[in-house]
Amino acid sequence: MTYDPVPIGPIDSPGPDGSPTAQQQQAELIAVLREAGVKPGSHDASVATWLTTTWEWDTVATIASWIKRANQGD
Numbered sequence: 775m776t777y778d779p780v781p782i783g784p785i786d787s788p789g790p791d792g793s794p795t796a797q798q799q800q801a802e803l804i805a806v807l808r809e810a811g812v813k814p815g816s817h818d819a820s821v822a823t824w825l826t827t828t829w830e831w832d833t834v835a836t837i838a839s840w841i842k843r844a845n846q847g848d
Contacts, residue, residue: 780806780838782846799826799834806838810845 780802794802803822807814814822826834 780835780842782839782842793831796823796826799831803834803838806841810841812841 793799800819800822803826804814804819807818807822812818825837
C-alpha cells in the first residue's frame with residue numbers, strides 16, 4: 775500500500791494526502807469485514823463499492839477502523 779492502512783486506534787485527525795483508488799479502498803474494506811468475521815454478500819459488496827466511489831478515503835478508513843476496533847474489543 776502506498777497510503778496509510780486502516781487505523782487501529784482512536785482517530786483525532788484526517789490522514790495524510792494520497793488516497794488509494796476506489797478498488798483498493800473496496801478491497802481494504804472487504805478485508806476488514808472478513809477479519810471481523812463478516813462474510814460479505816453481494817449486497818454488502820455493492821454497498822462497499824458505493825462507499826468507496828462516493829466517499830473519500832478518510833471517511834472509509836474511519837468506518838473500517840470502527841469495525842476493526844469493535845472486533846478487537848477496544
